[in-house]
Amino acid sequence: MNDQLNKVLQKQQKQISEPEKVIDDVVQLVGFIIGNEEYAIPILSIQEIIKPIEYTRVPQVPDYVLGVFNLRGDVIPLIDLRKKFNLESAKQSDDTRYIVLKGKENIAGFVIDRLTEAIRIKRDRIDPPPETIHSETGMIYGVGKRDDSMLTILKVEALLKRDF
Amino acid sequence: MDDMQEIMEDFLVEAFELIEQIDQDLVELENNPEDLELLNRIFRVAHTVKGSSSFLNFDVLTGLTHHMEDVLNKARKGELKIEPAIMDVVLESIDMMKELLEAIRDNGNDTDIGMDITDICSRLDAISQGKAIEKEEIAEEEPEEEPVAKEPVAKEAVEPKHESEAEEDIDYSKMSDDEVEAEIERLLKEKKEEKKKKKALKEEGESTAPAKEVQQSKKEVEKPKPTPKAPVKTSSKSPTKAPVKKQPASAIEQTIRVEVKRLDHLMNLIGELVLGKNRLLKIYDDVEERYEGEKFLEELNQVVSSVSLVTTDLQIAVMKTRMLPVAKVFNKFPRMVRDLSRELGKSIELKITGEETELDKSIVEEIGDPLVHIIRNSCDHGIEDGDTRLLKGKSEGGTIELKAYHEGNNIVIEIVDDGKGLDPDMLRSKSLEKGIINEREADTMSDKEAYALIFKPGFSTAAQVTSVSGRGVGMDVVKTNIEKLNGIIDVDSEIDKGTIIKLKIPLTLAIIQALLVGVQEEFYAIPLASVLETVRIPLDEIYTIEGKNVLRLRDEVLSLVRLSDIFGVDQVYENNEHAYVVVIGLAESKLGVIVDTLVGQEEIVIKSMGDYLKGIDGIAGATIRGDGRVTLIVDVAALMDLAKNISIDITADTQSAQKVKEKPSDYYVLIVDDSKMDRNIMKKALTPTGISLVEATNGQEALNIIKSGEYNFDAVLIDIEMPRMDGYTLASEIRKYSKYKHLSLIAVTSRTSKSDRLRGVESGMSEYITKPYSPEYLESVVRKNIKLLAE
Numbered sequence: 020m021n022d023q024l025n026k027v028l029q030k031q032q033k034q035i036s037e038p039e040k041v042i043d044d045v046v047q048l049v050g051f052i053i054g055n056e057e058y059a060i061p062i063l064s065i066q067e068i069i070k071p072i073e074y075t076r077v078p079q080v081p082d083y084v085l086g087v088f089n090l091r092g093d094v095i096p097l098i099d100l101r102k103k104f105n106l107e108s109a110k111q112s113d114d115t116r117y118i119v120l121k122g123k124e125n126i127a128g129f130v131i132d133r134l135t136e137a138i139r140i141k142r143d144r145i146d147p148p149p150e151t152i153h154s155e156t157g158m159i160y161g162v163g164k165r166d167d168s169m170l171t172i173l174k175v176e177a178l179l180k181r182d183f
Numbered sequence: 184m185d186d187m188q189e190i191m192e193d194f195l196v197e198a199f200e201l202i203e204q205i206d207q208d209l210v211e212l213e214n215n216p217e218d219l220e221l222l223n224r225i226f227r228v229a230h231t232v233k234g235s236s237s238f239l240n241f242d243v244l245t246g247l248t249h250h251m252e253d254v255l256n257k258a259r260k261g262e263l264k265i266e267p268a269i270m271d272v273v274l275e276s277i278d279m280m281k282e283l284l285e286a287i288r289d290n291g292n293d294t295d296i297g298m299d300i301t302d303i304c305s306r307l308d309a310i311s312q313g314k315a316i317e318k319e320e321i322a323e324e325e326p327e328e329e330p331v332a333k334e335p336v337a338k339e340a341v342e343p344k345h346e347s348e349a350e351e352d353i354d355y356s357k358m359s360d361d362e363v364e365a366e367i368e369r370l371l372k373e374k375k376e377e378k379k380k381k382k383a384l385k386e387e388g389e390s391t392a393p394a395k396e397v398q399q400s401k402k403e404v405e406k407p408k409p410t411p412k413a414p415v416k417t418s419s420k421s422p423t424k425a426p427v428k429k430q431p432a433s434a435i436e437q438t439i440r441v442e443v444k445r446l447d448h449l450m451n452l453i454g455e456l457v458l459g460k461n462r463l464l465k466i467y468d469d470v471e472e473r474y475e476g477e478k479f480l481e482e483l484n485q486v487v488s489s490v491s492l493v494t495t496d497l498q499i500a501v502m503k504t505r506m507l508p509v510a511k512v513f514n515k516f517p518r519m520v521r522d523l524s525r526e527l528g529k530s531i532e533l534k535i536t537g538e539e540t541e542l543d544k545s546i547v548e549e550i551g552d553p554l555v556h557i558i559r560n561s562c563d564h565g566i567e568d569g570d571t572r573l574l575k576g577k578s579e580g581g582t583i584e585l586k587a588y589h590e591g592n593n594i595v596i597e598i599v600d601d602g603k604g605l606d607p608d609m610l611r612s613k614s615l616e617k618g619i620i621n622e623r624e625a626d627t628m629s630d631k632e633a634y635a636l637i638f639k640p641g642f643s644t645a646a647q648v649t650s651v652s653g654r655g656v657g658m659d660v661v662k663t664n665i666e667k668l669n670g671i672i673d674v675d676s677e678i679d680k681g682t683i684i685k686l687k688i689p690l691t692l693a694i695i696q697a698l699l700v701g702v703q704e705e706f707y708a709i710p711l712a713s714v715l716e717t718v719r720i721p722l723d724e725i726y727t728i729e730g731k732n733v734l735r736l737r738d739e740v741l742s743l744v745r746l747s748d749i750f751g752v753d754q755v756y757e758n759n760e761h762a763y764v765v766v767i768g769l770a771e772s773k774l775g776v777i778v779d780t781l782v783g784q785e786e787i788v789i790k791s792m793g794d795y796l797k798g799i800d801g802i803a804g805a806t807i808r809g810d811g812r813v814t815l816i817v818d819v820a821a822l823m824d825l826a827k828n829i830s831i832d833i834t835a836d837t838q839s840a841q842k843v844k845e846k847p848s849d850y851y852v853l854i855v856d857d858s859k860m861d862r863n864i865m866k867k868a869l870t871p872t873g874i875s876l877v878e879a880t881n882g883q884e885a886l887n888i889i890k891s892g893e894y895n896f897d898a899v900l901i902d903i904e905m906p907r908m909d910g911y912t913l914a915s916e917i918r919k920y921s922k923y924k925h926l927s928l929i930a931v932t933s934r935t936s937k938s939d940r941l942r943g944v945e946s947g948m949s950e951y952i953t954k955p956y957s958p959e960y961l962e963s964v965v966r967k968n969i970k971l972l973a974e
Contacts, residue, residue, distance in 0.1 A: 075813040076705060078750035079800050087792055087805055087813050092455055094805040094813055096795045125794050181795050
């Protein structure tokens with residue numbers, strides 16, 4: 020009786036300490052292009068993706084902050100990721116979109132060149148960012164390895180953090 | 184436990200409301216020591232607090248209020264005359280009571296701050312024993328024993344507490360409020376009856392005796408005290424109080440307590456509604472233009488008007504729910520002035536009027552501190568001491584008037600004293616001494632500007648620092664707080680006559696009236712409360728003094744700054760010979776802001792720009808206009824600071840702004856036509872001139888090219904019939920941008936009727952070329968318009 024009970028207890032203990040790896044640890048991302056590179060952002064931190072609308076310039080801010088725009092009654096900052104990444108600015112095209120990201124406290128829209136696709140990637144396929152790149156800005160969460168390409172996954176909190 | 188928490192919260196809310204009134208009542212009591220109604224009210228406060236605190240096991244507070252109650256009870260029964268000396272002790276105990284209540288609010292108990300109440304209790308006892316003379320020696324012993332006896336018992340448990348308390352306490356704590364009131368009413372009546380009888384008896388003997396007695400006893404107290412020269416008279420004629428006196432307690436207002444958070448939420452929703460309304464009005468205007476004379480327009484008009492009317496009413500109604508009478512702040516001043524005058528040995532009377540004036544809760548909370556500082560200053564520096572006043576031929580006692588009244592969308596608070604006034608020369612030399620201003624500034628400064636010096640940090644005229652004032656921080660606090668509220672301070676003074684300080688504060692902060700101004704193609708909203716006036720001036724009236732632009736406006740010299748320089752707006756549009764100057768005023772300073780256009784006055788709802796863009800210099804927030812665009816709201820205080828660092832000569836760069844065009848290819852002409860053939864014809868005609876040409880296939884595209892600012896166009900050739908946006912619309916859109924006001928727009932069209940030409944002029948076309956045309960004609964028209972002469 021006691022032995023049996025112990026066995027059951029041990030089994031339960033084991034289950035708690037190392038849960039069976041049935042669920043694939045998959046991250047869902049939204050991929051987009053800025054310049055020549057593909058970036059991705061976790062889908063859960065995206066509030067919405069909208070077509071470009073008019074924005075109002077705000078003075079006394081760095082040039083990558085384009086201004087503010089009206090999203091159904093809320094005033095939301097608009098950030099140009101090209102300028103933020105020190106790329107040459109390009110004209111808006113039909114593919115240009117604003118990705119509205121929502122963090123814990125902040126919300127902001129980001130201008131991207133075009134969307135690619137929704138991506139599912141296993142967590143173990145994501146490497147930490149190489150130490151040499153962007154280590155000082157810390158905007159990169161990791162690099163996702165895909166069959167034929169690499170994917171830079173951005174850190175949402177870092178993007179939404181005011182750095183001026 | 185939750186129940187306890189709730190009771191505790193109720194207790195605190197009630198207690199704080201009660202003590203709000205008590206200060207004023209007490210000071211008034213000093214003047215009318217026999218006002219039974221006042222005494223009763225004060226007694227009731229002490230009693231209520233005692234009852235509730237003993238129920239909640241706040242032993243220190245209970246002990247203190249119990250002793251207070253003793254004294255007040257004696258006074259109420261006429262066994263004790265309230266004199267200034269006694270008043271001091273009572274007031275002190277009230278202060279301690281407040282402190283304890285605050286401690287309870289912060290810590291949840293009254294023991295953490297470790298206040299020692301034995302001293303004050305024994306003094307209160309001394310008063311109640313010493314002056315009470317005969318009557319019930321038993322009653323006197325009671326208070327001494329009680330606190331000692333109560334403490335251990337109260338610690339045991341909550342339940343048996345009632346039994347262990349003195350009988351009197353059980354009675355009251357078990358009673359409901361109404362019952363207590365009733366009880367007091369009953370006692371009061373008895374008391375009055377007794378008094379009447381006594382009076383009747385006494386009148387038979389000596390009729391004036393009681394009055395004499397009072398005066399005598401007052402004098403007796405004053406004599407041994409060296410400092411105070413006269414008793415303080417603090418009168419306050421409150422209309423709210425008058426009815427209370429007549430029908431005490433029974434006239435309870437019908438109210439419910441609502442969390443401020445809910446009101447704030449309501450206010451936010453109204454804000455959205457106001458934006459919606461603005462939008463609706465704008466759309467209605469557009470629709471009216473397009474479908475003039477249609478029948479449904481009338482109906483739409485009715486709906487829009489009624490919606491807008493209701494929205495406005497709703498907004499006012501909700502604003503009113505957030506309004507508090509300014510009495511909430513004013514109430515603490517009689518007490519403060521009384522204490523100050525005793526401390527300073529001056530006789531000062533505080534007259535309050537208009538304390539029923541209402542303003543937004545958030546503002547009421549902010550104006551307390553500034554007023555404290557101003558009144559302290561008036562007491563300390565303004566009002567002279569009695570002897571000096573008599574020498575100057577004034578009455579011995581000084582007067583400070585505190586007035587509040589409405590003026591448009593603002594509330595004005597005036598602090599008027601009849602003291603020695605401000606001496607502008609003294610202010611100048613003092614600030615020169617302290618290095619606040621330099622000699623040149625001192626020389627050119629007007630008296631009015633000199634008065635404003637008192638608001639500079641570090642400025643103080645007091646020969647020595649007293650406990651009341653003299654450190655030179657107070658008025659700086661006034662300035663900062665009033666600025667925060669977008670208020671204006673106005674100081675006026677006359678030597679030996681007195682000083683008037685006027686605070687003008689907008690009624691509410693959430694929805695405000697704003698002046699919309701255009702700067703190049705951007706728009707900004709300036710809170711109307713800060714706008715003093717707008718003037719249109721010719722540029723040659725702007726003078727330059729030490730690299731700063733100034734304007735002589737009537738008898739004042741006003742610094743000028745261009746809004747576009749502050750906000751770094753690209754200066755694309757050339758200056759007119761005239762400039763619009765918006766004169767803004769905040770606290771005590773003024774500034775002239777040059778803008779390109781005045782759009783008009785509009786009601787705006789302040790929206791935050793989120794954490795990401797919080798605290799940008801010069802921007803207070805954003806608002807959404809009727810057309811759905813975001814417009815930034817100018818932070819007037821920050822703007823004034825920013826303006827100090829800008830020294831761009833407005834008059835000088837009008838010339839340098841123009842780029843020199845040397846060769847024909849420096850000129851740019853935009854060709855807008857949906858037909859490729861037509862574009863080619865125009866190109867062929869113009870290519871020989873060497874002018875740089877840019878093409879667009881419709882109005883929308885052309886507008887985008889122009890707006891992008893990539894090219895600096897000298898002329899635009901516009902076809903009228905085009906998809907997406909026709910030529911007329913394009914022209915009027917372009918003319919909306921102030922920097923393109925002088926851009927040549929040449930219509931090239933086969934529409935030749937007179938009405939077409941007229942429409943072209945209306946939409947802002949500068950020339951009208953009808954198809955077909957000869958290449959030479961086109962070339963000459965273009966050359967004429969861009970002022971490029973043929974070689």
